[in-house]
Amino acid sequence: RRVAILISGRGSNMEVLIKAARAEDFPARIVGVFSNRAAAPGLDFARSEGIPTANLAQSKFETRLDFENALTEILEGWGAEVVCLAGFMRILTPEFTTHWRGKAINIHPSLLPAYKGLDTHARAIADGATEAGCTVHFVTPGLDEGPVIAQAKVPVLPDDTPETLAARVLVEEHKLYPQALRLVAEGTVRL
Ligand code: GRF
Numbered sequence: 001r002r003v004a005i006l007i008s009g010r011g012s013n014m015e016v017l018i019k020a021a022r023a024e025d026f027p028a029r030i031v032g033v034f035s036n037r038a039a040a041p042g043l044d045f046a047r048s049e050g051i052p053t054a055n056l057a058q059s060k061f062e063t064r065l066d067f068e069n070a071l072t073e074i075l076e077g078w079g080a081e082v083v084c085l086a087g088f089m090r091i092l093t094p095e096f097t098t099h100w101r102g103k104a105i106n107i108h109p110s111l112l113p114a115y116k117g118l119d120t121h122a123r124a125i126a127d128g129a130t131e132a133g134c135t136v137h138f139v140t141p142g143l144d145e146g147p148v149i150a151q152a153k154v155p156v157l158p159d160d161t162p163e164t165l166a167a168r169v170l171v172e173e174h175k176l177y178p179q180a181l182r183l184v185a186e187g188t189v190r191l
Helices: 012-021 042-048 064-077 094-099 120-126 162-185
Strands: 002-007 029-035 053-055 082-085 104-108 131-138 148-155
Touching: 002 012, 002 042, 012 029, 012 042, 012 162, 029 042, 029 064, 042 053, 064 094, 082 162, 104 162, 120 131, 120 162, 131 162, 148 162
Parallel strands: 002 029, 002 082, 029 053, 082 104
Antiparallel strands: 104 131, 131 148
16 A cells, blocks of 8 residues: 655654555555645655655645645645555645545544543643543544544553653554554555
């Protein structure tokens, strides 16, 4: 399967997907990395791996739909069959998510359906949650609402700050996302 990755920043999840896809027996090949921010640090790693990259700022387009149409054109130009959102911080329209239905997946730093949206770790700590984690799910029109592909759990410890909890969850994200992409790319999990 030809896989494109969408990022907005650091790109640590993108990096583990690229590394996983280096293995011969991995059922996916990363064919491009797109960022909506030209300064996203993750783009440098992708370039250093010789992977095609592209960036477009939504602010340069009149509408969200125009931006997404340009994005879809780039993704289709790469021949992408699967799209992985990895810290991609733009909300996508139902038109886009319907176009890529069953082909686009996202990683979210909570045990969905708990804590959709932003600041998941701070909210979990404020609620006194004892468990946190991460979820890979299919992208559907509702934000962080699509069917779950895989989850991993970590404990919330008494002295946790949002930063320490985020770091513990991120370790699991980096294991979970390549596993989930494998399941989708080989067709074991389908929407
Ligand atoms: C991750 O925690 C991801 O779950 C969330 O944003 C963060 C992105 O980190 N959606 P990175 O860019 O993959 O390093």
